[in-house]
Amino acid sequence: MNRRLVIASSMSLALVASLAAQAKKPVHAAAPTSTAATPSAAASTSTAPAKDLRFAVLGDFGVDDEREAAVARLIASWEPDFIVTTGDDNYPNGDAATIDQNIGKHFAAFIGHYKGKYGKGSEANRFWPTPGNHDWRGKEALKPYLDYFTLPGNGRYYDVLLAEGKVHLFALDSDKHEPDGIDAASAQAKWAEAGMRASKACLKIAAFHHPPYSSSVHGSSMELRWPFAAWGADIVFSGHDHAYERSVANGIQYVVTGLGGASTYPFKSVTPESQVRFNDDVGAALITLTKGKAVIEFWTVHGKLVDHVEVPKSCL
Numbered sequence: 001m002n003r004r005l006v007i008a009s010s011m012s013l014a015l016v017a018s019l020a021a022q023a024k025k026p027v028h029a030a031a032p033t034s035t036a037a038t039p040s041a042a043a044s045t046s047t048a049p050a051k052d053l054r055f056a057v058l059g060d061f062g063v064d065d066e067r068e069a070a071v072a073r074l075i076a077s078w079e080p081d082f083i084v085t086t087g088d089d090n091y092p093n094g095d096a097a098t099i100d101q102n103i104g105k106h107f108a109a110f111i112g113h114y115k116g117k118y119g120k121g122s123e124a125n126r127f128w129p130t131p132g133n134h135d136w137r138g139k140e141a142l143k144p145y146l147d148y149f150t151l152p153g154n155g156r157y158y159d160v161l162l163a164e165g166k167v168h169l170f171a172l173d174s175d176k177h178e179p180d181g182i183d184a185a186s187a188q189a190k191w192a193e194a195g196m197r198a199s200k201a202c203l204k205i206a207a208f209h210h211p212p213y214s215s216s217v218h219g220s221s222m223e224l225r226w227p228f229a230a231w232g233a234d235i236v237f238s239g240h241d242h243a244y245e246r247s248v249a250n251g252i253q254y255v256v257t258g259l260g261g262a263s264t265y266p267f268k269s270v271t272p273e274s275q276v277r278f279n280d281d282v283g284a285a286l287i288t289l290t291k292g293k294a295v296i297e298f299w300t301v302h303g304k305l306v307d308h309v310e311v312p313k314s315c316l
Contacts, residue, residue: 053163054078057207058284059086059239060132061260062102067282068261070301072106075284080126082162083110084169086239086257087132087209089145094135096144103129103148113150130171131156132209132239141177156180157188159195166289166316168201172208174224174238182210183223196231202315203294207237211256213249213273216241217265228252234311235296237285241265244283244298246307247273253296253311257285278306289316 056075061068075083090099104116107127114121127149135145142156152158156173157180170192173182180187196204206228210221218241228236229250239258242265247254254273258265259282267277276298283300294313298306 053166053289054080055082055084055163055167055287056080056284057084057086057237057255057257057287058260059209059237059256060088060242060258060262061085061106062088062090062099062134063261064098064102064105065261067301068102068106071260071282071284074299074301076109078286080286082126082128083107084171084205084207084237085127085129085260086207086237087130087174088134088239088258088262089129089132091134091262093138094131094140094142094144095138096140096147099144099148111149115148125150128160128162128169128171128207130208131173131175133175136175136177157191159192161201163203163289166202168196168199168204170195170204170206170233172206174208174210174221184226189226192226193231196228196233199232202313203235203289203311204233205235205237206233209238210240211238211245211254212236213245213247213254213271214238214241214243214256215245215267215270215274215277216243216256216258216279217268219268220271225249234294234313235287243267243277243279244285244306245274245278246276246296246298246309247271248275249273253309255285255296257298259283259300275309276307292316 090102100116104118108114108118108121110127111121112125131142131145136142146155152160159170161168210224212221212224214220229252234252236254238256241256242258242262244259245256261282264279281300281302286297286299288295292314294311297308
């Protein structure tokens, strides 16, 4: 045999043996950017699962007392991706003089472009408010609110994609002073309808102050019974009544979460749509996006789970 061929063949065998030996050695690679677990990681009890996306919803909170502080601590303990409010963020009159102590003092860590005195705020905005009647009440109307927050659109109502694009929030203004109207034929409603129908997000939610369905003091705001289900909404959040109530209408969940810190209200005439009612303690709603569903819970500051309901969503 040609001596050069023998040498080349020997070198090839040596190279193969070397590569095989290296394949048996552990490889210390950088962590993958994907959050999907490998089969071996998923089967391991010592590997923590990917963190579920979660967000908090609260309303009627801006009073700067121990009750609001307790709700803020509860929400912070959840480490939510973002916070949505259902209005009355700044009692009693929505004034510029009280807005930072009523909101920033307790939630500055979530507020983007924060200009107040309670820390540096958040690099990206994670606090998505809606205005209530108390936010509109002062001499300057909604100006302090609009000056304080940096929000999309006109600031009074807007939409934003959240949770890696899985959630489309439509933050609306239900107050009677809204220039673009608040009934189902209004310019605001037409804007919301167009956005919801066009949205490709998995979970579409609406949030505003006055409740379409409520068994408490203020009762149901009939003019806010927009055809949200027909437009593609999955959950509608509101406040105004200082209680927690979950109703089902036209196949979707309507949640009143008005126990953010202000004094609580009693229940009066119970609506046919009402499923769960609570007013014994302050707290907030926690929404968790997990495989195949969105989970709505309401927790009190003393650790009581008041409500738990699952919204099936195969796209999650």
